[in-house]
Amino acid sequence: MDHRPGRRPPPFARLRPPALRPPSFSGRLHEPRTATAVGRWLGAALAVCFLTGLVSHFLQHPPSWAAGLLPSRPVWGYRLTQGLHVAAGLAAMVLLFAKLWAVYPRLFLWPPVRSVRHALERLSVALLVAAAVFQVLTGLLNIAEWYPWPFAFVPVHYTVAWVVAGSVLLHLAVKAPVIRAHWSRRSAGTLALPGEERDVPDRRALLLGVGTAVGAVTVTTVGQAFTPLAPLDLLAPRHPGYGPQGLPVNRTAAAARVTPAAVRGWRLEVRGPAPYRLALAELAALPQRRVRLPIACVEGWSADAEWGGVRIRDLMDRAGAPPGAGLRVVSLEAEGAYRIMEMGREYAEDPLTLLALRLNGEVLSADHGYPARIIAPNRPGVLQTKWVARLEVR
Incomplete structure (x- = not known):
């Protein structure tokens, strides 16, 4: 391109598109304390999902030795456990994406592997993210009775639940020092973090927003099982009073x-x-x-x-x-x-x-x-x- 003095630049020469750069996610809350706080809630939701999912699976597909031993009382037992399963799964969806938001910059560090311990950490993160995202999204589509995949939902959902449980345990083992250091405000090793006191109001606001989102999803869906809240059942795929x-x-x-x-x-x-x-x-x-x-x-x-x-x-x-x-x-x-x-x-x-x-x-x-x-x-x-x-x- 000729830009010598006296020469006019060709048309549109100044209209070059700006260089596209990925988001940097440089906010202060993309850090271990926020990830640990959200992770506590996410871990509780996944634990409820896993345990109630086991109850549901063994009631539907009991092993031969237990087929005659499954209890018929309390009459509301399955209603409670399966209602908790779906409610916790919907809450886990919100919490999972909040957790991913908090740790997103660390997912793309370079070089990807720096040591054996770091390789185990990356493996635990990859397993946890892939399995958990798969589990909550397919679970959501299941409650909507939409199956855009070629596999049988029940056995795959059950199998991946064990993968999620195992990857959570592996992740906790690998990240135990970081989790311990950031578990509470008084945790050793975090009191001297620069800017920590400045970040507290922002972190509280973020956690309040995440908690509000979880509460909103729960209140507008749990009415399909907890009938006193049925009038607020706005986002659930079923209403307990509608049908023949x-x-x-x-x-x-x-x-x-x-x-x-x-x-x-x-x-x-x-x-x-x-x-x-x-x-x-x-x-x-x-x-x-x-x-x-x-x-x-x-x-x-x-x-x-x-x-x-x-x-x-x-x-x-x-x-x-x-x-x-x-x-x-x-x-x-x-x-x-x-x-x-x-x-x-x-x-x-x-x-x-x-x-x-x-x-x-x-x-x-x-x-x-x-x-x-x-x-x-x-x-x-x-x-x-x-x-x-x-x-x-x-």
Whole structure:
């Protein structure tokens, strides 16, 4: 380009675009004290998620030796643990991104590895960030029932939960000296940090903002499980009072391919030492029980309802079931991961466990499992089998 005196520069020569630079993140709060403060909250949320997730997984997929030992009481047990699981997961999402904001500059230090200890630290950070982000984002999409991936959610979510737990423990072990030094205002090694007292108001404001965001997310979603807060249920994918017969539905009859033709002439088949079959009218003529039980879904919503039907243990006794027998339940639905459900003796013998024919005083709608469905206490919603076709004494 010719810029000699007397020569006019070519058009647009002065309109060069500015050089693009990545953000420097040089603020004072991108430091260990802030990261430790947020990390305490994040660690608590992840611990609640992990423990309640184990409860949910083993209730849905119990090992063979424990299948008959799972408790049916308290009736609200699964409602509580799964509600906590989803609420803590949503809180962890906010806290995780706040934690990443606090440590972001350190994620891109150069050289990336300076020693064996530093390599372990980087490995723990990489595992923790990748696994935790994957876990909270796929969990969020699960409660919205959107699955834009080719793998089965439940086994992958369960496996990655152990990866998150292991990476947290590794991270804590590697970063223990830093965490200890910045755990509290009086921690040794932090009292002389330059500018520390100046940073305190800013840090408090940041933590107040993060806490407010967590509170807002919790208050506007937890109403799907904690019904007193249902009027504030603005961001949750389900409302406990919306749906056929006043109860939400995840899997409809159409989705399960249970058509009116499939239930025409329906008869319940009960297999056991003394097998029998019952038409719907015959089933309705048996002694009926009414129970009020919550139905709690793995996506985090739950709601109380009044159910009417025949006790499972009465149907099993009629089939000659021996003491301590379990039950297999087979649905009319054509396919699905929970088309066949196993029920241990604690549930089968509980007087609150029904083959339900009515919901809130009305005959079951098709989407709620007409002509008959299972309802049992302290049980994940996916195991409250709808469109029951057959009971098998085990």
